[in-house]
């Protein structure tokens with residue numbers, strides 16, 4: 001790869017380089033790259049990305065990677081309980097860390113947990129390039145990208161750089177989240193990335209005491225928005241304490257309770273993603 005190399009300060013044991021002018025290539029050995037995204041913050045992108053990756057590996061028996069593209073707020077180290085630095089091969093590729101059957105990579109593996117990441121845009125892009133293309137992924141069927149919130153330049157550039165096969169849009173059912181989800185969808189359309197479907201997160205809360213369902217963020221909003229945009233809802237994930245606990249403990253609910261209703265809901269998303277990838281191929 002040709003390009004002007006400009007070295008950045010050492011981060012952990014890895015030195016990042018900004019490569020300007022280099023041609024972007026498909027990630028070696030990776031068949032499909034999919035983004036889990038939404039215009040809005042805090043709607044459950046990372047939780048969905050982590051559980052989807054585990055479901056694709058365990059339920060669909062695929063070779064799966066998970067790349068945390070949220071450089072400013074990485075979640076994968078906590079949600080997958082990974083607190084070690086990746087090894088580096090002789091040809092200077094980072095080795096992703098295998099957890100629950102998924103090969104994981106995150107900037108959070110390289111920087112101390114409490115230190116702020118104050119990089120400017122070119123440095124972020126350089127880090128993302130390094131974490132995607134200069135990683136020894138081996139052969140993967142699917143690489144799941146946990147996208148940062150927003151639809152700005154960084155997200156757009158990331159989308160273009162990673163040559164996505166498709167995007168999964170996560171939204172909670174209320175209008176304010178769906179407006180941002182529409183922005184996310186528009187961003188992917190701009191760069192001709194097919195939308196694989198919408199996942200409605202926190203769709204319903206079932207009281208553990210009386211089993212009464214409550215639609216805390218509204219009911220039916222995601223289906224209505226999907227129909228308007230000609231898209232499919234590929235899963236509905238309830239608001240459930242065990243999902244939050246699994247994320248905080250670093251044990252996804254698919255690992256701790258693989259037979260639960262919630263795990264079945266995530267498995268359904270995974271099966272639908274595989275189906276949709278075949279449709280849009």
Ligand SMILES: Nc1ncnc2c1ncn2[C@@H]1O[C@H](COP(=O)(O)OP(=O)(O)OP(=O)(O)O)[C@@H](O)[C@H]1O
Pocket residue numbers: 040041042043044045046047048070073075147148149201202237238239240241243244245247248
């Ligand atoms: N279905 C759910 N039930 C209960 N808690 C959930 C659910 N989905 C996500 N959460 C919790 O909501 C919080 C936000 O989720 P998460 O970090 O996945 O969102 P995000 O969209 O990735 O946020 P950000 O925009 O900051 O990256 C987390 O504490 C997570 O554990």
Ligand SMILES: [Mg+2]
Pocket residue numbers: 045046047070075146147148
């Ligand atoms: Mg996140």
